[in-house]
Amino acid sequence: MEGGFETGFLLGHMNYWLFVILMMTGFYIVVARGNLLKKIVGLNIFQAAVFMLYISVGKISGATAPIITGNPDEVYSNPLPHVLILTAIVVGIATTALGLALIVRINESYGTIEEDEIQQHDLEQYDKDCARAEEAR
């Protein structure tokens, strides 16, 4: 696969291309958006992309769900990555819940959830600290 791309390679790895696109979309939202809520949404998309990567890894073409049927010729998908990603989904939900709870608290004490406005408030606070320090001197 080291020498150039062909159609088969492109189409055969469709899941992985989608993973890359989804991951970069989420990552971009986290970095570029100033709204704390939108950042959390971006983080969710970013994590969902990883779920897709793991699920694609376990898929075997023409295979069924991993249930014992007694038929030795049965081809079934690898359940391990799917189980792993269940754990990661739980972690993702916990992170989202905690992030949202923090946003509520930030909104209560700052009155905004825009990053630049919060930074503005923090800078004002820092100036006040400097003034207090100056008094002490």
Added chain:
Amino acid sequence: MTIFEAVHQHAPMLTVLVPMLSAPIIMLFGNRQAAFAIALTASTTSFLLSLQMLLLVAQGGVISYHIGGWAPPLGIEYRIDAANAFVLIIVSSISTVVLPYARRSIADEVAARHHTLFYACYMLCFTGLLGVTATGDAFNVFVFLEISSLSTYVLVALGAKQDRRALSAAYDYLILGTIGATFFVIGLGMLYMATGSLNMVHIAQVLAEGESNRTVRSAFTFIVVGMALKFAMYPLHRWLPGAYTYAPSAVSAFLAATATKVAIYVVLRFIFSVFGIAEEFERNTVQYIMMPLAVVAMFAGSLMATFSLNAKTLLAYSSISQIGYMLLGITLLNSTGLTAGMVHLFNHALTKGALFLAVGAIIYRTGSALVPHMAGLGRQMPWTSASIVIGGLSLIGAPATAGFVSKWVLMQAAFEAGMWPIAVFVVLSSVIAVVYVWRLVEVLYLQPAPEGRSVSEVPMTMLVPIWALALASIWFGIDADFTVQASRTAAEALLAGGFGGEDATIMGTRGRP
């Protein structure tokens, strides 16, 4: 089987399990005093168990614990060698020392209705850090990492009663920490694609047999970058100053002394034990990307510390520069360098723990962490101020302190690798450390106390933990045999491919079909 034998057999599991179970028990009791007692008991138990395991593996053995009796590589395995037994000791001893201090400090800094919650989150964070260190299963590392990280975000946010900036700091930490963890899990996914295994020893075997390919290389990159975010490697350190400054003092001390150390251990484990440094790509990444960043961190962190207004921010930036020293030792890729990294892991945990606790004691009395507000405290709080001087000397690397031992071994490693400019950089950045430590000393001792402020020394329950760590950082500066020897065993274990292969002592139930 007597109870002692059973505890001995299941020590690797119990070290992690006891603090984990203590968290829900604390919530069930819902009483502040009971919560403290349970947390302290669980933390001490973990400390004793990890001490026992360190004694077992100190000579270079390996303990392999099969969870539920399922044999690896299919079953989940806890694998303890000299390297992670050493890190387990750092985490559990710091936690046990910080808890008695936390009781008063938290009563002052955290709203009363959150006290039980604090102890529960603290124990969960502790569980996560121990689990990351003890496990031999790559996906387990991720799960425990997230257990510790999620509870850390809560712990940092608890500082909001003192300063609302704790909330935005916790949020920043949550975003960056999650990105780091997700990068790590992408790396694990690729590693699983390439090897079909999650057991670290087994992955290492498969990788050693097969040829390296792009999947493995990108897995390496994702894992290293993800963990670098977690341990705040220089350009990825943005979350650290805020989180350490606005978290409650006891939390800052605990995190600064343990969380970054555990993340560095994970990187070490993956670079040396799982991937191995035989491949050109891995060696080049470490030597040409991580080493320059470590050197930049040493200078940038110290410089930022020099201009910090808040004493906790100062210590946080100093941590970034000290992480640079640890990383530098590791990136020299020789046995002495790795020893230097491990020694500094331990010494810096003691030093920074003592310093954050001491600054927390000043906040407890004066209510301010700003450096100019500490004027004249040298006479009003003599014991706390003296411990800041000791900690500061250890940060600089003055002889007869723990920091000196680390820098001594690091310089030896630099000369051994034939890179004398590195040794010059270490000395130069220590000079900047003199500047920021002097700022603290000058304010404490040479400036007069403001009119009308009369504060007294903090109570014994806070002073004893501070001095336990301060004295330890002198002790391990004078008698460095234990730390250097343990680090050397750990370093050699890591360089030899780590985890010791076939002849591990198997513990726990065996032979499940």
